[in-house]
Amino acid sequence: MSDHTKASGPIPFRNPGWAGNTGSFDLTEAQVRGDDFVGVRPPDGGHPSGAPSYPYMKADKAPDAPLFEGPYRERFEKILTRYPETRAALLPTLNLAQELRGHISPDTMREVAVLLDLPEAYVRGVTSFYTMYNKKPVGRFLIQVCTNISCNLCGGDEVLAAFLKHTGTELGATSSDGDFTVMEVECLAACGTPTAVQINSRYYENVTPDGVPAILERLRARGE
Amino acid sequence: MAFPYEHEREVRILSRGWGDPRTRTLEGWKALGGYQALEKALRMPRGEVIDEVKASGLRGRGGAGFPTGVKWSFMPKEKTGPQYLCCNADESEPGTFKDRELLRWTPHQLIEGCLIAAHAIQADHVFIYCRGEFFEAVQVLARAVEEAYEAGLIGKDILGTGIDIELTVHSGAGAYICGEETALMNSLEGRRGLPRIKPPFPAAVGAFGRPTTINNVETLCAVPHIVQHGGAWYREQGTEKSSGTKLFCVSGHVVRPGNYELPLGFPLKDLIYDVCGGFRPGRSLKAVIPGGSSVPILNAAECEDCTLDYEGVVEAGSMLGCASVIIMDDTTDIVKQVRRMVDFYAHESCGQCTPCREGTQWMARILRRIEEGRGTEEDMDTLLDLGDQMTGTTICVLSDSAAAPVASSIAKFRDDYLALIRRGERVGAA
Amino acid sequence: MVETVTLTIDGQEVTVPKGTTILEAAETLGNRVPHYCYHPGLSRPAQCRLCLVEVEGAPKLQASCVTAAMPGQVVHTQSESARAQRRGVLEFYLKNHPLDCPICDQSGECKLQDYVHEEGRAHGRSREPKRVLGRDDFGGDVLFYGDRCVMCTRCVRFMNEMAQDPRLTVVERGNRSVIDTFFEEGLAGSPYAGNIVDICPVGALVSKDFLHKARAWDLDHIPSICPNCSQGCNIDLHVRDNLVQRLKPRDNPEVNQHWMCDYGRHRYEWMNHGTRLVAPARGRGEGLATGTWEAVLSDLADELAEAREAGLGVRALASPFASNEDLAALRDLVEALGGGEIVFRSPRADQEIPLPGFPKLVRRRDLAPNVRGAELLGMRRVGGEDASGGLESLVGFDGILLVMGDALLDAPEDFGAGARVLACLGTHPPRVAAGATHLLPIRTHAEGEGTFTNVEGRVQRFWPGLHAPGEARPAWQVLAFLAAALGAEGEVPALAAEAFARLAADHAPFQGLSYEVLGTRGALVNDPVSLPGA
Structure with a gap:
């Protein structure tokens, strides 16, 4: 379908963020995330x-x-x-x-x-x-970086370090502006698109250390 | 279509709609022939549904590989009260990422499979237990369930057959152990996710004290196709003992990692070099974990003739597990990766059984010490001995899973350990 | 007819009721399979993994606490694989254990110490730093030393299942698991919480009252009956230096299972001290003088005989803290003096405190051990709930007044002033000592041997744990001597067994009972009370 299936050079990552930016298909972020179908669910829970x-x-x-x-x-x-x-x-x-x-x-x-x-x-x-319950307050954006094996093989530790560096926080602490809490997380089940990062409700995949500033910028700008 | 990559050797049954946002909708799923199997199954005697699944040779895709039809037949013949079907969507085995794709691309495939299974085992209520982190995928699933309810496919008198089945999407809250079936039931009941002792087995005393069957997402997703086309058709794929297709979750150092749906029995080397495009230039194969972090590591030699079916992987010295193939090239620090996996098990141990609670943490500490260059050769003996004490001695197999990569990596990559240990000796002497 | 199964454990055949676990079956042979999480009174999580045994034909070791004995099963508790399993598990326990036995109260009765000593590794292999949790005050009488904990969760299960006051939980998971309450809530006010200290197999939960008070190996354990209410919980007195140091429950499935209440547990100090009566005395007021038992008793016998001759009546005040033997001997003496009413006073609590998981165990309203015995011997309860008042028929009485075990703390100054004889048998000097004609020192139940009859009508034995002070004698002996001197039939009993035999022979409710019948769990009198939950 596309030249990527024959790729043998560098991994054909485009911009970091969501799984759709990898692979054989041209899909928008909303299409990959499913926002086209569901958007945001109603607070009353719907059905x-x-x-x-x-x-x-x-x-x-x-x-x-x-x-x-x-x-x-x-x-x-x-x-x-x-x-x-x-x-x-x-x-x-x-x-x-x-x-x-x-x-x-x-x-x-x-x-x-x-x-x-x-x-x-x-x-x-x-x-x-259960680890998903925050026992103490967290920042506006809870950034959870997978460092388990599949992500780790592809640089999860470096991605974690980049988040800590660019948010200016320590592991588990909240940045002084209250925006970011960065944590290490166990496998997020997105091993094919390393490094996987969960920020609040959303997955960010194929994250590389270089892509971290852009993600933080997007969070600040769009609030998600 | 496929997602994120496709390959011509794939046989796409479950993953057919991936990458196409339209399959998320009821309309899109029906356009692919969806819900015809449900219509058919609900009008079949439930025994025949079970027989068809037995005939297909479908085996549980969550890791244990137990024949699905046989599991269903353990449910009581005479129903005496509520019965439940739990769908295990608590996907969290490191290296595994197939269920999330099934949930978010083809939610109706799962719903249809759940309803057919519920009919077969006379379950009144289906609980899809999703891992808590799947906020996005679960939104998609919940919306699809809502659609199916609105269309009369779930609820009272489904498709005019008089059959009532409820379905609830339930989110966990972050605990790998809840992927173990009895821990999942405890968690569903609002308890700490501790695995239960067996017997009693879930088919007798399961969720809420009632007969319950638990199946993996991928298992249930295969069911509509089997009902639709017949068990014999399904057997056309795969091997005699491992029939059908399997989603292989390939991660690590290959050019095109991702999910690939291939017939069971597919050669591992073809998966690595052909389907996934091999390694980056100048790199070569060092090790493969063929079934998720819980199974023994294979070295390059063992990968040579390994075929990816339940029996073939055992023959090569590991287990197929949930077919999560983690591929490591020659730049890999095996000790670090093993330590990272054991850290994971230490973090995720529920803490009931002593060997697991204490052993996982102890192993992780020793491995970290070795990694930092402060290990000794005796540490390797200790690790192996601890692994023995953690294998087959606990309520569930989490501690066995922690021991497997340690024991296999020491056996197969002893030089990696020794290099770190000896470096440590020099540092210590300086 | 109970269905049974026969299996072989360590080469010995054993037949047990169907449904018995391997662990329980082994215990009937005297083979104790080491275990922590298993407790006969609680649910079975099978999580400590110490009781795993080899069952021929099973692919893995089996948890003997939850595996049912099956016909023809061949079990090995001492096979190399079972021993290796225990050695391994014990090493895991020691990995983070502080090894602080020298300052641990459990030392000497610690199952970790015992098991490791029996079959643990000679040398631990851990080189890693230990996890440190520290100490936590759980409130009430309970202190928690997290580092010693083996996570058996017996305490959590006791609070959930027995006390049904679910204040304990496991917090966190995996290696970070720790027992705790809801933050600062604690256990204060939970009336059975003290039991978690008893069932803790190690020194993780200890009693503040007992903290650093005595070493376990210095304590004598004397089987007894809790004297603090009429339930009659089976207990052990733990004694050192002739002082009761603590009370511990003793198993009796008919009465208290494995448990006792905190109210009873913490009331033992009164057995230890106070100003005791140590020598017999005679004479009223200023003339009161100590003498030998022989002199005082023969004088009293003479006076009693004279009073009987004079046709004076007899009335008595007894105590529900006295044994059946004492009370019967008092009854016999009163009969020898022509018969008369015996009354007693007993403190009563506002309410009962049941143990919800074993509702037969109740902290009863009567806060004395032998109210039922006194009633069965025809004695009448008088006075108020605080064991005061009710003395109207005795105050101005001009005949023979016998007082046993009641210190008469609320009696008027002139109590018994008009009585010809006022003989007081007591452990402590009565308030009316000055008005007494005779003062006779007797023993507490902790110092003597005898029986109590509990609220249900169960007669249960207790044994002497302390040396009696001075010349204190068993009341039954003193009273029987006097009755004999007054011409009553039969020999004066020299042993408690003889006193009990006489009680059983002479008093209908006790007929047919003997030490053999009582055994270690007691036996019901002939007209027992049926209790809810029984």
Whole structure:
């Protein structure tokens, strides 16, 4: 289909960012990400079947937002209808709380425990088991760089170093302007397009150290 | 089409719609013949559906390779209450990236497979457990599910057959271990993702204490095609014992990494040099991990005649796992990569079983010390011994998985270790 | 008829009920398979991986705590593979363990120490730095030393399943796992939390009360019955230097399973000190003087005989802290004096505190061990919930007043002033000592041997753990001597066993009971009470 299938020279990466910039096809970013089909899902969760499934990491967080009001309350109610036991709503509810507040504080755990009639210690035990729950506040953009084997073979460590350098932060810390928190993450299941980086809700693939400034610029400019 | 690369030796069944945004929609999926298999299956006695899948020889694509039809037949003959189907979309084995593509390009293929399977095992409710990081792919899936509900393909009285099946898309929150089927059930129930002891097996006591079957995304995606075209048709691809096509996730030092759908039994060397374009100029093959980070490493010699089917890879000295082929060229620091994998297992160990909880971390520490030039030759013996103690001694196989790359790399790349260790001795003496 | 299976463990055939696990089957042979997470009273996560044994025909070692014994199974607990497994697991435990046995309270009764000593590696191979978690105050009586923890999760499961007060959890995962509560919430106020210290197989959970107080190997363990309520939990007194250092529950599936409440556990100091009565005395007021037992008892016997001759009546005040034998001997003496009412006072709590996971175990309202025994011997409860008052029938009585074990702290100054004889048998000087004609020092239950009857009617034995002070004697002996002197039939018992035999012979509710019948778990009286949850 294209000359790339016969490529034997340098890996034919074009610009870094999403998987569509590699390979045999010319697709827009929206087409690869699926935005053409779904765009952004409604805060009330849409059909109940999907309500427990797609929390977002948002740039703008509301740490004091109530659990839950308005469309978020609707989504919470929908979540509760999908499981034979209330307990099963715990992960989706924590996801939702994190989407709103940006992290899961002890107070948030307590409120979720009350909402679902679960013991507080139990909620803490579950929350701490899962790494996606931020136990403390993070920056507007949570940058998670995969350094696991497939990305590592292709320079994941260097990409991580580049993010730290260009954001001026330490691993796990938040930059002084509050914009960036950079973390190392385990395999993101995008091993064919190394290095994979997750920034808030989005995957950035084929990221190279050289491409990092452009990504940060885009984040600052577009807020995503 | 394919995504991101295509190759003429591929046999694209599951990946047919990849790279074409239209296949995400109900309309686009139907244009490819979608949901005809569902229509057919729902009007078949469920036993016949299971028989067809048995006849196809389809084996679980999540790593264990257990025959899917046989697994389905373990479910109770007489239904006494709710039963569940869980779709394992918690894809997180390092090197594996096929399910994400299936979710985001062909969500209806998965939905259709789930519904057929649910009918076959009399499940009332399907839970698709997606890894939490898949924000984007899951959005696509959730929208497709919504469409299918609106079209009467999910819910009450599906296609006028009187069959009711609910489907829920559920997101995890970051834990590799939840890809283990019993840990997945615990996690789905809102618990810490700890693997359960077996027996009881999920077909007897599964999610929410009810009979449950768990299948991988790729397994379920193959089901509509098998129902549509027959088990015998599926067997035309692959080998006698490993039938059908498989998505090979190729990553690492090749020119064109990516997913390729190939018949099982495909030669590994052809995958590397032909399909994936080989290495960059001046580089050569050093090692391959053929089935995701949990399986033993193969050296270049072992790759020579290796065929990529369940039996062929075992013969070569490893396992097919989920066919995640991680390819390393001669610039690779094996010790560093093994350490990175063991770090991963230490990070992801659930912590219940002592050998895994303590052993993964201990191994990671030793490997880091060796990497930093402070290792000794005895450390290698210790690593091998720890690996023995971590193999076959725990509730699930995570600790076995951590031990496999360590033991195999010491056996096959001992010189890499020795180089670091001896450098360390010189540094220490200076 | 219970279905059974027969299997072979380490070359010995054993037959056990169907459903028994290999670990339990091995225990019936006396082969203890090392384990941490398994506890007979809790669920079985099979996660410590120490109890793995070789089962012929199985491809891998099997967790004996959850693998059911099957007919014809051949099990090896001592095979090379099973031993290698244990050696390996033990090395894993020691990898991050601080090896602080010299300052650890568990030292000497620590399962990690024991197992490593038995079959651990001679030398550890770890060269890596150890993980350091430090110490955490869990509130209540519980201290947590995270570095010693083996992550068996017995404590978490106890709080979830037994106390049903799920305040403990595993936090984090993998090697970073640690036991904790909800941040600063702690365990304070949880009425059964002390049990997690007992079931912790290592020194991770320790009692603040016992912290650095005694070494485990210096403690004598004396089987006893908790005297702090009428449940009758089976306990051990842990004694050093003639002082009770702590109470620990002792298994009895009929009464307390493996558990006891914190209320009972922490009330032992009273057994240790206070101003004790140490010598018998006679004479009222200023004339009160100590004498030999022989002199005081023969004087008392004479006075009792005279009073009986004079046709004076007898009334008695007993104590629910006294044993069945003591109470029966008091009853016998009162009968020998012509018969009369015996009353007792017992402190009562506002409410019961059940253990939800084993509801038969309740911290009862009666905060004394033998209320039921006193009632079965025809004694009547008087007074208020705080064990005061109710003395109206005794205060102005002019006949023989016998007081046993009640210190009469709330009695009026002139209590018993009009009585011909006021004989007080007690461990501590009664408030009315000045008005007594005779003071007779007796032993506490911790110092003597005897039985209590619990709320359900279960008669249970206790054994002496402390030396009695001075010349204190068992009350049953003193009372039986007096009854004999007054012409009652039968020999004066010299041993507690004889006192119990006499009790069983003479008092209908106890008929048919003997030490053999009681065994180690006690036996019910002839008209037991049926309890909820029993």
